[in-house]
Amino acid sequence: MSGEAMGGTDTGAGALSPLGRVHFVGIGGVGMSAVARVMVARGVPVSGSDAKDLPVMRDLAALGARIAVGYAAENLEDAETVVAGSAIRADNPELEEARRRGLRVLHRSEALAAAMAGSRVIAVAGTHGKTTTTSMATWMLRGAGLDPSFAIGATVPALGVNAAAGKTDVFVAEADESDASFLNYRPLVEVVTNVEADHLDHYGTEQAVHAAFDAFAALLPADGLLVACADDPGARALAGRVRALSGAPRVLLYGSADDADIRVRFDPTGSSLEWEGTVHALPLSVPGLHNVLNAAGAFAAAVAVGADPARAVASLADFTGASRRFEPKGEERGVRVFDDYAHHPTEVRAALAAARAVAGGHGVHVLFQPHLFSRTREFAREFADALAAADTVRVLDIYPAREDPIPGVTSELVTAHLPAGAYAADPARAAADLAQAAVAGDIVLTVGAGDVTSRGQEILEALRGR
Incomplete structure (x- = not known):
């Protein structure tokens, strides 16, 4: 390094032209929308669909992308290349239509690689x-x-x-x-x-x-x-x-x-x-x-x-951080609520260590949602060891994401190694429990890669009504 920049080449926007019109299956996902946004900015005709109407889809539509809510074969229209991520199932009707037509089908990473060419x-x-x-x-x-x-x-x-x-x-x-x-x-x-x-x-x-x-x-x-x-x-x-x-x-x-x-x-x-x-x-x-x-x-x-x-x-x-990385959600009655995407034991341990540093000598209370059945099966004990650093813990049911349930794998594999009452079948009750446990100066942290992120507002509301 020593102050000298590493050499490079001209950017290769032309590398995208052979793709023609590009259709993104699952365009609302954070990774997919990122690639779509770069391609739109580089002048590529882009369309896409997702099961839900997400804010990022409206943003992409405003930039010129053609967006559909719900998956259907007709969404492809005149697409020449179809992009899908690992979370898209093989029987998705748009993927099936792409294969029927013999269209080029790229993994999200292959599309990003094309966008980075040059x-x-x-x-x-x-x-x-x-x-x-x-x-x-x-x-x-x-x-x-x-x-x-x-x-x-x-x-x-x-x-x-x-x-x-x-x-x-x-x-x-x-x-x-x-x-x-x-x-x-x-x-x-x-x-x-x-x-x-x-x-x-x-x-x-x-x-x-x-x-x-x-x-x-x-x-x-x-x-x-x-x-x-x-x-x-x-x-x-x-x-x-x-x-x-x-x-x-x-x-x-x-x-x-x-x-x-x-x-x-x-x-x-x-x-x-x-x-x-x-x-x-x-x-x-x-x-x-x-x-x-x-x-x-x-x-x-x-x-x-x-x-x-x-x-x-x-x-x-x-620099104030990335979304869902120890992100502040609000404060009520002197209790600060943060949200973190941590979904591996090492990440949970780091998030709790950061919470301890921010809280000083005050308490740390955690609402944790395991992500994936397979990861919970592999690391249940390690998750419990990491969560034990909190003063109060509530563990929600597993967020399945792309996985089907695995027999015998539940959040209770984690809570078996934590104090009684840690398992929380009712998210609303768990939010109320944490709000009740926290006092001024404490931190409440929602943790996980699933929809636990939405529980921060419930905790804030419970604190307001306490």
Whole structure:
């Protein structure tokens, strides 16, 4: 790095022209809408549908996309390419119609790869922290006067969107490992925040997860850069394996470890990072050591493609986080309510640690909704251990997302290892319980990747009526 930007090529908007009119099945999803938004901005004729009428669909319609609510074969009209994500079932009528017509069918990641063609791509991967790190890298590049394209797995309130087509040849993308689709990208810079067992419904074993990240790192060209977290054993091990390869790309470690190339110092009153002999204060408003680490990884990527280090770091003073990442929902009677997307034990532990730091000596009360039957089966005990850090816990029924129920797998696998009363069959009663337990100065945190996010308002209402 040393202040020099990594070279690149002109952006390849022309790479999208062979796709013709593109139809997105499930366009309301955060990942799908991000790709659709970039394509619309690049002049691609876009249409799409989803089962529900979601706000992002109205936004896309205002930009010129043709939008339908509900799935039906006729929604394809004159589409030449159809895009679908992993959550779309094979018997979806629009997918069936696309196959009947012999249309080109792309996975969401393949469509994003086409949108990134010709760009200097920063791909952010990891079991946890991808969304925040991608958001921070985008924010720092903008703060340093660059205008990257980006596609993020959540809306960033300060940006107002989850994706945009920028004016430079830099493209920042969240790289989802859940189904190994991140192997469709061709990045110049990779940030790997951590590597842990997850998505075992797809991978089967932890070893297969690590092998997928090895394959991801192998996508880097010889002049590329791998940025890995030194504080995470999985990411550190990946960096070591890459460094041992002949003709390997450069590798930078970030973290609190002594051998980190970018050293961080975590202090709730003022953290910092050290890069090439210069210490930069990190003016973060998002709490927790995990966010200091995320900022360091994002910093390395931003500087690698030309961002001025001082300007990049200074811009974090205005970064308020990504949607559903320790997002404040309101305050009543001195009790603050936050919402967090955490859905893996390590993420839950980090969210609770951040809540403790924000609460000071006050209490932390958690409403948790497990996400996926398979993940609950694999990590029930680990979830319970992470939740035990809260003063009060209520655990809702599992949010199934794309999965069918697994016999014998319920939230009670988690609550069996928690105090009596932790399982909550009635969400409204659970919200009332937490509102009753909290006193001024405490924090209530809704946690999970499902619809638990909507319960924050119920908790606030219960606090008002207490």
